[in-house]
Amino acid sequence: MTRIDVRKTYKLAIGGAFPRSESGRSYEVTDASGGFLANAAHASRKDARDAVVAARKAFPGWSARTAYNRGQVVYRVAEVLEGRRAQLAEEVQRAEGATRRVSEGLVDAAVDRLVWYAGWADKLAQVVGGTNPVAAPYFDFSVPEPTGVVGVLAPQESSLLGLVSVVAPAVVTGNTVVVAASVRRPLPAVTFAEVLATSDVPGGVVNVLTGLLTDTAPTLASHLDVNALDLTGALGDPDGATALEADAAENLKRVRRPAQDDWATDPGLDRMTWLLETKTVWHPIGT
Amino acid sequence: MGGTAPLDRTSPVFDYAPAPESRSVVDLRSSYGLFIDGQFVEPVAGGSFKTISPATEEVLAEVAEADEADVDLAVRAARRAYTRTWSRMSGRERGKYLFRIARILQERSRELAVLETLDNGKPIRESRDVDVPLAAAHFFYYAGWADKLRYAFPGRDPRPLGVAGQVIPWNFPLLMLAWKIAPALACGNTVVLKPAETTPLSALLFAEICRQADLPPGVVNIVTGAGDTGRAVVAHPDVDKVAFTGSTDVGRQIARAVAGTEKRLTLELGGKAANIVFDDAPVDQAVEGIVDGIFFNQGHVCCAGSRLLVQESVADEVLERLKRRMSTLRVGDPMDKNTDVGAINSAEQLAKIRELSDIGEQEGADRWSPPCDLPSQGFWFPPTVFTGVSQAHRIAREEIFGPVLSVLTFRTPAEAVEKANNTPYGLSAGVWSDKGSRILWTADRLRAGVVWANTFNKLDPTSPFGGYKESGYGREGGRHGLEGYLR
Amino acid sequence: MPLAASTPHDLAEVAASDAALRRFLHGLPGVDQVGAEARAAMLGTRSIKTSSKAFALDLAVRMVDLTTLEGQDTAGKVRALASKAMRPDPTDPACPPVAAVCVYPDLVTVAKETVRGSGVQVASVATAFPSGRASLEVKLADVRAAVASGADEVDMVIDRGAFLTGRYLQVFEEIEAVLAACSREDGSRAHLKVILETGELQTYDSVRRASWLAMLAGGDFIKTSTGKVSPAATLPVALVMLEAVRDFREATGRMVGVKPAGGIRTAKDAIKHLVVVNEVAGPDWLDPAWFRFGASSLLNDLLMQRTKQRTGRYSGPDYVTLD
Known part of the structure; x- marks a missing residue:
């Protein structure tokens, strides 16, 4: 007699917990050829608001960690992800319809990207900050600081590598994140949230929402306690992106417009620096 | 004269006699046109407004009011100058123009300070000791960056954005102009700048300084006017970059207006420090x-x-x-x-x-x-x-x-x-x-x-300045100030 | 201690012990060097023209302690100086006399004879000026000799060594002893100016503490410098000392004078100081009873500027007397 599988319930990740949507709704996730994979939670506006509250709550602690510590935590994520390589390769394969080999390559690239970003944690301040030679007797220095709570629409196509590539730079710089996963390919994101939960990332630092963007994205765009909005996942919907950007203007969110990204190439500093504020401090020099 | 001497004084109070700065150094014209493509021109529709001295309510001059058609001419001039001249010029040559401008600002510092104080109402001590020297220092600082941009951002090959539309406030008219124009030009962009409607005069004198410096026509264009003129600058489809300093409310409107466009945006807004x-x-x-x-x-x-x-x-x-x-x-x-x-x-x-x-x-x-x-x-x-x-x-x-x-x-x-x-x-x-x-x-x-x-x-000029949260985004000053004008 | 100025009641206690005095002085608010210098520089940009300049020049003349403190001083030199003190500008009867002449103790008698009846005071440096490196007995003898010779004012130096090593009570008691030695037989006493030698104290925090120390010990004036150490008087040092006398009056009701000395050579510098007096301590101090310039060459520049004010022509060194 064949064993009956224990199927996995794909839930949201909010504030270190894995709730189903408070709305009780879910939606059907299919593989690349239309076969049923699982029901994913359909996050509501309320779920999105709860996620923002969790991200804000986590922000003071996470941003106050030493850069060294944040680097260690992100590196730990890479370690744990490496350990889940097989599971994620399978999920990516199903989600994206790629070959096994390509999918494994994508997971490997995601692990390598985390390692790359982990190393930036305690170096970026020296690259983008510094002292300013003002023409007066003051010691004047500029340091980068995290912007705050970031709403992210993860890329729709690249379910894991794309997700990691938009979340890691935000987190390693000390921001906290509410990410709306790829709508049609959300399952690797949920598993990635489980990886985060088992790798020293404090609850609330990364909150993962699955479901239609029509509910979550406007909530993130209009929420006054969200400081930045990454519209990468709205690439295929220019009108929607424009509306979200206009909404984000209400509290002057930093907005990243959707653009075609190549997740295989060196990402550069840009995905970290747009989520950094420069703080400049002046102090007199005297006896 | 022991320590218990009475406090009454034999001498009168030390009352400073008036020490007025002379106005004669400023040659005010009765009316000013728009500065487009290196020329002072009359506005298409012929509108104008008065700028007054807030200390006396005296009318200082009649200033042209730019409408959409004028802004369009200015943006076209800026685009032409960008394509044909400024983006092709080496950073070293661009830098030399900026150094020239910095020097002329120093040479004409008295005139600029007096004009700024007349039009703005700020004490001459401040325009003389703060606004004008800092404006010149900004041009000196960014002049030096023009041929060193590839050293500013490791791993990048920085390119200019194109035409920058810049809208500035009335509190530090010349200094805010310097904060906007110096980095934009150093990075290879051309500009259309709108000064505030209550303080247009120092920007118009700056236009004259651009001519003295033989800056190629169209690299700097000054369009005067109020909110509608600013909106036209921000909304113009051929503007690649919008830079605004002013109130948070207007900043919000601008952020909405550029949503969905390719325009880059930096905002330096209000505060309650x-x-x-x-x-x-x-x-x-x-x-x-x-x-x-x-x-x-x-x-x-x-x-x-x-x-x-x-x-x-x-x-x-x-x-x-x-x-x-x-x-x-x-x-x-x-x-x-x-x-x-x-x-x-x-x-x-x-x-x-x-x-x-x-x-x-x-x-x-x-x-x-x-x-x-x-x-x-x-x-x-x-x-x-x-x-x-x-x-x-x-x-x-x-x-x-x-x-x-x-x-x-x-x-x-x-x-x-x-x-x-x-x-x-x-x-x-x-x-x-x-x-x-x-x-x-x-x-x-x-x-x-x-x-x-x-x-x-x-x-x-070396020290980055700008806000968190609703005080805006982007930094002005320092290496960071280049970021908003490069791709 | 917070920055609150203490009440007179507190002040009676502060010299009860070395520890109490140290606590008090170190509890005074700090002085930020850059901020203090920026404030002085800003006040230095005040533009003093026409009638206010004429007023300031005359006031500055009246505030001069015309000084000669050289090893080569003689009776002849001091007589010449004292004559000039009484009639700085022989061509202008309206020119006021200076406040005082300032000399070494052995020349007090000569100075006193010359200025007698003119209202010009004679100030004598004492206490082993300028270093102050002598035993207390020697210093007090120096003071008594000056007073006995007729000095109206005594300019003492504090023991900077003791101050810098934190022996504040020793400095305090020495000032008290000097003050006692200023007494005359008729019950009056010579006016005591306490020289802090700010160029050796180096920091503005120390200048503020030394100012309070001198005021608490009973000094009538606090004076910046001997003139033998560079830097001597600077505008920011005067600013810090003027803040101290202002705060001291607020705390105690007693007014103490300030005397910058050394390095003020031009009328422009003197007027900058008067602006600082006016805007920091207040107009009460704009009086020779409460503010002095210890200077020698300053007077001639003031006189040349007076002439310019009076005649509209710029004067030259040939038109003022060199003594």
């Missing part, structure tokens, strides 16, 4: 810093220290010293070299300051100003301090943009930081303490783009 005075502060310098923080430029400063947060144990003493110091402020004729506080920039701004101050009184705060004789003509508001203010009062939350200080108290460093950060703004803050570790602890926790420790309102 906390100036935190701990009980171990160097008190005399702290009092100076409080005064500089809120009365510099009549409080028309986005980074003004408009909320004084003073530790309760020293609040009475600090206030007493502050009031004594305020009593020595010399309010009046901005052209007098001894004036500390000049005229409010416009009737409209004066009305806003009055309204919020009246609300402060209605909400129960105690209002105090030193006795001072204000001129009968022009727009004036005395240096004012409100005590008994709580976080809930409107004068503690809204940007007044005038010489009005709200005083709040705190008991512990944590409370100071919490109150300081309890605002949608995040432009600047001040911290006063003789204890280094406390200063760094506080500076680290303040959510503000500029933190002045044991000083206030200091600016330098």
